[in-house]
Every structure is written in structure tokens, then in C-alpha cells.
Amino acid sequence: MSLALFIEVVQWVVFAYFLTLNGAYFMLLLNAFFSAKQALPLHTLRTEIRTYQTMEPPISVLAPAYNEEKVVVDSVRSMLQLDYPEFEIIVVCDGPKDRTLEVLKEAFDLEPFAEAYRERIPTKPVKQVYLSRTTPRLKVVLKENGGKADALNVGVNMAQYPLFAALDTDSLIEREALTHLAAPFINDPGAVVAGGTLRLSNGAKFHNGALVEARAPENWWARCQVVEYQRAFMVGRLGFDRFNAILVVSGAFGLFHKETVVAAGGYRHDCIGEDMELVVRLHKFMRQQNKPYRVYQVAEAICWTEAPEDAKSLKGQRVRWHRGLTEVLWRHRDMLFDRKMGSVQLSMWYFVLFEWLAPLFEFAGYVFLVLLAVTGYLELKVFCGVMLLALGPALFLTIGAMYLDELTLRGYDTHRKEFMRFLSVALVEPFTFRLFSLYWRLIAVWRVATGKKAAWGQLVRKGFDKGTP
Amino acid sequence: MTSFVFWAYLIGSAFTTIAVLSGISMMQYKLGARARRTREEEMQAAWRPIFAGISVAGADFERCPPLPKDTVPAFLELWLYWLSMLAGEDRERLIQLGQQLGLVPLARRMLLSPQADRRVLGASVAGYLKDDSAWPHLTALLDHGDRKVQLAAGRALLQIDPARAMPPILARVAHARGWAGRDLQALLRDVPLDTIQDDLWAMAQDASPAIGARLVHVICSLNPVKCRSVIKAILTAQPAYPADMLSAALAGITDPRDAHLARAYVQHSEGHVRRNAVGALGRVGLADDLPAIASVLSDPSWWVRIRAAQVLYAFPGMNGRKIAELTQALSDVYGQDALLHARAEHLTSLRWRKRKP
Numbered sequence: 001m002s003l004a005l006f007i008e009v010v011q012w013v014v015f016a017y018f019l020t021l022n023g024a025y026f027m028l029l030l031n032a033f034f035s036a037k038q039a040l041p042l043h044t045l046r047t048e049i050r051t052y053q054t055m056e057p058p059i060s061v062l063a064p065a066y067n068e069e070k071v072v073v074d075s076v077r078s079m080l081q082l083d084y085p086e087f088e089i090i091v092v093c094d095g096p097k098d099r100t101l102e103v104l105k106e107a108f109d110l111e112p113f114a115e116a117y118r119e120r121i122p123t124k125p126v127k128q129v130y131l132s133r134t135t136p137r138l139k140v141v142l143k144e145n146g147g148k149a150d151a152l153n154v155g156v157n158m159a160q161y162p163l164f165a166a167l168d169t170d171s172l173i174e175r176e177a178l179t180h181l182a183a184p185f186i187n188d189p190g191a192v193v194a195g196g197t198l199r200l201s202n203g204a205k206f207h208n209g210a211l212v213e214a215r216a217p218e219n220w221w222a223r224c225q226v227v228e229y230q231r232a233f234m235v236g237r238l239g240f241d242r243f244n245a246i247l248v249v250s251g252a253f254g255l256f257h258k259e260t261v262v263a264a265g266g267y268r269h270d271c272i273g274e275d276m277e278l279v280v281r282l283h284k285f286m287r288q289q290n291k292p293y294r295v296y297q298v299a300e301a302i303c304w305t306e307a308p309e310d311a312k313s314l315k316g317q318r319v320r321w322h323r324g325l326t327e328v329l330w331r332h333r334d335m336l337f338d339r340k341m342g343s344v345q346l347s348m349w350y351f352v353l354f355e356w357l358a359p360l361f362e363f364a365g366y367v368f369l370v371l372l373a374v375t376g377y378l379e380l381k382v383f384c385g386v387m388l389l390a391l392g393p394a395l396f397l398t399i400g401a402m403y404l405d406e407l408t409l410r411g412y413d414t415h416r417k418e419f420m421r422f423l424s425v426a427l428v429e430p431f432t433f434r435l436f437s438l439y440w441r442l443i444a445v446w447r448v449a450t451g452k453k454a455a456w457g458q459l460v461r462k463g464f465d466k467g468t469p
Numbered sequence: 470m471t472s473f474v475f476w477a478y479l480i481g482s483a484f485t486t487i488a489v490l491s492g493i494s495m496m497q498y499k500l501g502a503r504a505r506r507t508r509e510e511e512m513q514a515a516w517r518p519i520f521a522g523i524s525v526a527g528a529d530f531e532r533c534p535p536l537p538k539d540t541v542p543a544f545l546e547l548w549l550y551w552l553s554m555l556a557g558e559d560r561e562r563l564i565q566l567g568q569q570l571g572l573v574p575l576a577r578r579m580l581l582s583p584q585a586d587r588r589v590l591g592a593s594v595a596g597y598l599k600d601d602s603a604w605p606h607l608t609a610l611l612d613h614g615d616r617k618v619q620l621a622a623g624r625a626l627l628q629i630d631p632a633r634a635m636p637p638i639l640a641r642v643a644h645a646r647g648w649a650g651r652d653l654q655a656l657l658r659d660v661p662l663d664t665i666q667d668d669l670w671a672m673a674q675d676a677s678p679a680i681g682a683r684l685v686h687v688i689c690s691l692n693p694v695k696c697r698s699v700i701k702a703i704l705t706a707q708p709a710y711p712a713d714m715l716s717a718a719l720a721g722i723t724d725p726r727d728a729h730l731a732r733a734y735v736q737h738s739e740g741h742v743r744r745n746a747v748g749a750l751g752r753v754g755l756a757d758d759l760p761a762i763a764s765v766l767s768d769p770s771w772w773v774r775i776r777a778a779q780v781l782y783a784f785p786g787m788n789g790r791k792i793a794e795l796t797q798a799l800s801d802v803y804g805q806d807a808l809l810h811a812r813a814e815h816l817t818s819l820r821w822r823k824r825k826p
């Protein structure tokens with residue numbers, strides 16, 4: 001085969017992959033618009049009549065905490081302000097090394113409580129349970145360190161209500177978020193999971209655990225992530241919602257049917273992507289049992305979380321995420337060939353081809369471009385064509401996601417200048433942030449391939465900005 | 470290379486163009502949404518004092534401004550919100566205002582909207598305005614795919630004509646995904662009918678055990694007198710009713726005259742039946758029932774153990790010394806755990822009771 005022919009073949013293979021990838025994104029975006037249309041509010045005001053009043057099922061809110069002394073009190077305060085008739089909060093301190101438990105004791109006047117712990121899902125030992133003298137809804141559990149999944153399983157064992165919401169203590173959820181998240185469970189007896197939308201709190205202003213102003217972040221890394229999160233939630237999750245094929249419900253904010261999770265075995269603690277692993281396993285469990293069920297994405301249920309603002313923390317996070325994806329896809333690879341999985345089978349293939357394999361294809365594409373340049377085969381018009389091909393769909397997807405974000409009335413409180421900043425990020429992100437993301441995902445693939453052990457790493461936290469009251 | 474370049478430019482340009490157009494459309498939408506929000510806030514500020522004046526102060530509503538056509542959904546929701554807070558003549562005045570403003574035909578149009586939220590608003594408005602001409606549309610909405618539309622339609626029908634509404638509502642109760650439980654309780658709570666319980670009891674006997682159990686809960690929440698006769702029928706029947714129904718009946722026992730019915734089920738084969746039997750004895754039992762309750766402290770089911778421990782702590786005449794004796798006599802560690810748990814709960818609830826003014 002001559003070099004020219006080889007180049008021709010490779011470029012068409014890359015082109016075909018690229019076309020398929022963006023075709024899939026386009027389909028997801030269309031689906032997301034249809035899903036969002038149903039969630040479109042009739043008005044912007046919040047004087048909502050509670051159609052479901054007195055019908056809301058009680059919820060156990062589970063919040064695993066490890067070394068969260070800076071944010072845990074604000075987080076619990078925001079949970080206590082939730083506008084929901086009946087719920088309890090269980091903070092599970094997973095053997096923290098800092099003053100997480102101490103700050104909780106000081107803030108909420110905790111005292112020991114002799115709970116008869118019921119271990120339906122095996123966990124590491126629980127050392128002590130605390131109740132608050134001032135806040136009847138709150139329970140705090142101190143356990144031996146076992147990881148986030150293990151902490152969540154303790155919470156599931158202790159939960160007294162039929163639904164549980166898994167939250168991160170470094171996140172703040174909006175007051176009406178639980179009401180929105182519970183709606184699918186009232187509407188559909190087959191609902192087993194409902195996922196909320198994560199937005200980045202970097203730059204937003206909070207006071208006493210309540211959102212005051214939703215502003216765009218100043219930090220460039222955070223601003224790129226805002227755009228990225230919009231794509232992930234508005235397109236990726238909403239797009240799969242109509243097919244009942246959502247594979248990822250963020251560990252920071254999801255509502256689950258407790259008995260179904262217990263029957264499926266709870267969270268796996270030998271997997272770094274425990275949130276995705278649980279949802280995938282729930283799909284498998286329910287489809288193998290031939291039981292009607294549904295996994296929902298609720299756009300208007302919002303949770304604010306802090307994103308890394310430095311490259312080191314971001315690298316740790318992205319390497320962990322991609323490793324988690326790899327582990328889950330490998331662990332459940334049988335679902336790729338099981339017809340019983342239905343739409344979930346397609347979703348699994350999507351994740352394999354367009355999420356897991358994507359960094360390898362992208363890297364190959366860049367190497368190929370460099371080779372073309374070095375061998376003199378790269379003409380300017382070809383280079384411009386490739387850049388346009390890379391930019392056009394990426395820009396369309398990003399703006400589509402931003403549009404969806406606006407439609408569901410959850411856009412940021414941006415002024416024109418900030419809005420233009422977001423748009424400019426959308427333009428440069430494919431050639432800047434995306435390259436870093438590619439590099440970090442390749443590191444994850446390399447580490448999995450070489451058998452290097454995974455670690456959680458430490459995110460540098462700033463806490464929630466105290467806006468003016 | 471030429472065809473590749475052609476396709477690259479074509480597809481890249483197409484996407485970029487759509488992206489730019491979408492961006493422009495989005496900015497227009499954002500500006501429009503901001504303007505809409507401002508209008509809605511102004512509408513709210515203008516109409517709140519009018520609603521207050523008409524409903525509470527009895528002001529003349531003939532001089533009210535017309536319906537704000539550009540903010541209709543927000544206006545309707547504000548009007549409904551005020552109605553939900555009022556009662557009696559205050560509410561009636563606000564309803565008359567709604568008729569004056571022409572909300573009847575508006576609600577009927579909204580019932581036909583493809584948007585679920587509009588249908589909910591339309592049904593809610595039609596219900597308050599007792600618009601009989603909306604009856605066929607509302608009945609059709611009882612089978613809508615969206616539960617909140619079904620419930621809004623059900624509520625509206627009951628507001629318009631409770632007796633006429635019951636047959637179509639009851640017809641949907643016994644389905645597997647139908648109404649039974651909190652939604653039905655909420656719907657029927659304000660309906661002043663005596664025959665509902667008989668109809669519900671008839672349905673409970675024909676329905677599946679799970680739905681039957683839920684209907685028993687609804688009956689007991691609506692009418693304690695009817696509840697007693699239903700409980701007796703279930704707990705004394707031969708052959709026995711399914712466990713779900715037994716459990717629901719035991720949960721409904723509140724009359725001391727029915728304590729003997731609960732005693733028979735403390736050793737039932739199903740854990741949830743035993744739990745509710747113990748719970749019933751906790752509510753209506755006598756001192757002679759204490760040994761039976763204490764015997765299930767070593768029950769294999771956690772729920773039964775905890776319930777028995779809770780009942781013991783709350784039982785009249787029980788004190789710390791008696792509980793301590795019981796704990797010492799108990800060899801089962803899980804039973805001891807349950808007693809410790811119940812003690813902690815008991816002390817916590819005592820402390821909370823002391824705090825209340």
C-alpha cells in the first residue's frame with residue numbers, strides 16, 4: 001500500500017468515526033430538547049401549587065463525609081432548608097482525619113444515640129451514632145473508614161424511609177430540588193432512580209447554605225467545566241432519558257428506591273466509579289428480572305458543587321473518572337452482548353465507543369496530523385478543513401447545551417459580558433481544555449493497562465462563597 | 470484528498486452555521502425570558518393587593534383591571550395559590566372574580582393544550598369555578614399518562630359534583646398503577662360522602678392484596694367507624710385474608726375493644742403482620758399483653774424487635790426498673806440492642822416534648 005493510499009484510508013476511518021460520534025451527539029441533543037420541552041415551566045415565578053401535596057413520599061438524605069470540615073456544616077444547613085414535607089438527614093462520617101465530626105458536634109449539639117444498627121448490606125463497623133439536640137431531622141454516624149460506597153451503604157442500612165437521596169457534603173442543593181426529584185416517583189410507581197443536575201458553585205454566592213446569586217466563575221478552569229457540565233447533563237443525561245438508558249446518575253445528587261438498591265446489593269466498594277456502577281447494575285438487575293422500571297433525569301432538580309480550579313486537582317478527578325468508567329464497562333461487559341438489555345445495550349456501546357475509546361481515537365488523530373505535517377502531506381486547506389470539522393460540531397453541541405440550560409430556566413444569572421465570556425470559552429475549549437482532558441484520560445487508560453492502583457486524591461476546597469445576606 | 474476536504478468544509482460549516490444561529494436564538498430567548506420575568510413580577514405586585522382587598526376586605530371587584538393576557542399562567546397560579554389559602558366567603562369572592570375575568574372559557578381551552586402543566590392549571594381552575602361544561606374533558610384526563618394531570622382532573626371533578634365524580638374515579642382505583650394510597654386519601658379527604666367507604670371496601674375485597682391493603686389504609690384514614698367494621702371482617706375471616714390485608718387491618722386498630730383481634734396475630738408467619746400486631750397491642754393492649762410483646766424481642770425480624778421494644782417503652786405502667794429487669798432476663802443480644810435503641814428514642818422524644826411550649 002502506498003503512503004498516499006494509507007493516508008486516504010486513515011483519514012476516512014477517522015472521518016467515519018467522527019461522523020458517527022457527532023451523529024450520536026446530534027440525536028442525543030434532539031432527544032434532550034424533546035425531554036426538556038416537557039419540563040418547561042409555564043412561568044418564571046415560584047408560587048407553585050403543590051399538585052402532589054400530601055402525596056410526597058418521605059426521603060432519607062444520605063451524605064457521606066470524609067475530611068469535609070470546611071463545607072460540611074454549610075452543606076447540612078442547606079439540606080435542612082429543603083422545602084420538602086418529610087425527610088431525615090444522615091451524615092456518615094467515614095473515619096475522617098480532620099475535624100469533620102467535631103464541627104458537626106459544635107454546630108448541631110450532637111449527643112450519642114444507641115442505634116440498633118441493621119446491617120442489610122455488609123459494611124465496615126459503625127462506631128457511634130449521634131442525634132442532634134437541636135435538629136430532630138439530623139443523624140450523624142461515625143464509622144470505620146471504608147470509602148464512599150461503604151459510607152453510603154451504612155446510610156442505606158440506617159435509612160428509615162422508602163427513598164434515599166445520595167448527596168455529597170461538598171454540594172448544596174436548591175430548596176425545591178428534592179420536590180422536583182421526587183416527582184417521577186409519585187408519577188410512576190416503576191421509578192427506581194432519578195438523577196438531578198449538577199451546576200458549578202465556583203463564582204456563585206451563597207449565604208447560610210442558600211443560593212444568593214448564580215454567577216459564572218472567574219477561574220478559567222472552572223468556566224470550561226461549566227460548559228462541559230452543561231453538555232454532560234443537558235445533552236448526555238436528558239438525551240438518554242427518553243430511552244430509559246441513563247447509565248450515570250451523579251453521586252452528588254440522585255434519588256433511589258431503597259428496597260431495589262438493597263435487593264441489587266447496594267454500592268460496590270471495590271469500584272472507583274461506584275455511582276455509575278450502581279445505576280448500571282440496577283438496569284441489569286431489573287431487566288434480568290423482567291420488571292418494568294425507569295431511570296429518570298430531572299433537569300430542574302439542581303445541586304451546586306465545587307469544581308477543581310487548579311490543574312493538579314482536576315487531573316486527579318479526571319483520571320479517577322475515566323478509570324471508573326473503564327472499571328464499570330469492563331465489569332459489566334456482558335451487557336454489551338445481551339439483547340435483554342434493550343436500549344441499555346445501545347447506551348453501553350455508546351459509552352464504549354464514544355466515551356472510553358474517544359481519547360484513543362482523538363490521540364491517534366492528532367498523531368496522524370503531526371505525521372502528515374512532518375511528511376509534507378498536510379496542506380493548509382486540509383488542516384483548515386479538519387479544524388473546521390473539529391470546531392463546528394463541538395460548538396453546535398456546546399451552544400445546544402447552553403440553550404437547553406436556558407430553556408429549563410436554569411441559566412446562570414449572567415450579564416452580557418459574562419455571557420460573551422461563556423461563548424468565547426465554547427470557541428476555545430475544543431483546542432485548549434479538551435486537550436488537557438484528553439491527556440488526563442490517556443493517563444487513566446495507561447494506568448489501567450499497567451495495573452496501577454487507583455486513588456481518590458485531594459481536592460483543594462475553597463468552601464462556598466458567603467454572599468451578602 | 471479533495472472529496473475529504475469538501476466534506477470536511479461542508480459538514481464543519483453546516484454545524485458552525487447552525488451553532489451561530491442557535492447562539493443568536495438563545496440570546497434572544499434569554500432577553501425575552503428576562504423581560505417575561507419582569508412582567509410577571511409586576512403582575513404579581515399589582516394583583517396581590519387586589520386579591521387581598523377583594524377576598525378579605527370585600528372590596529368591589531367590578532372595578533378590577535382586566536385579565537393580564539401576557540402573563541396568564543403566572544396569574545392563574547397566583548389566583549389558585551390565594552384560593553388554596555382561603556375558605557368560606559373569602560374564597561367565594563375570589564372565585565366570583567375569576568368568573569368576572571372570563572377564566573371559564575380560558576380553563577376549557579387549557580384543558581385541550583398538549584402541555585401537561587397547562588392541563589393541570591386548566592383543571593384546577595375549572596374545579597374551583599365548578600364549570601360543568603368541562604366535565605367530558607376532565608373525565609378524559611383521568612386516563613392521562615401524567616399522574617399530576619390525572620389528580621388535578623380528579624380533584625376538579627370532585628369539586629364540581631362529588632356524587633357524579635365517584636364512579637369514574639373508583640373505576641380507576643383498582644388498577645395496578647392506579648390510585649390507591651396517599652393520592653386517593655388526598656382526593657377524598659374533603660368529600661362529604663357516606664357511601665365512599667362501602668364502595669372502597671367492596672373494591673378492596675376484589676382487588677389484589679397490595680391494592681386491597683392500601684384501600685384499607687384509605688378507609689381507616691377517612692372514617693374510623695367504618696374502619697372498625699372492616700378491620701373486624703378482615704381479622705376474623707376464614708379462610709384468612711392475605712398477609713398484606715391483615716397487616717393493613719392491624720395497623721388500623723385504635724379501639725381497645727379490638728385488642729383481642731391483634732393478640733391472635735403476634736405469632737403470625739409473616740414479619741410485617743407480627744410487627745403490626747405488636748404495634749396494635751401497644752396502642753390498645755392491656756398489662757396482660759406485656760409477656761406476649763416481650764416474647765417477640767427475640768423475633769428473627771429486626772422490625773418486629775424494634776417495634777416490640779418501642780411499644781414496651783411507651784406502655785402505660787412501664788418504667789426504667791421494669792425495662793432493666795426485662796433486659797437482664799433477655800439472653801438475645803439483638804433483643805437487648807432493640808431495647809437500648811428504643812430507650813434512646815424514648816429519652817430523645819421526652820426531651821423534645823419538654824422543649825415544646
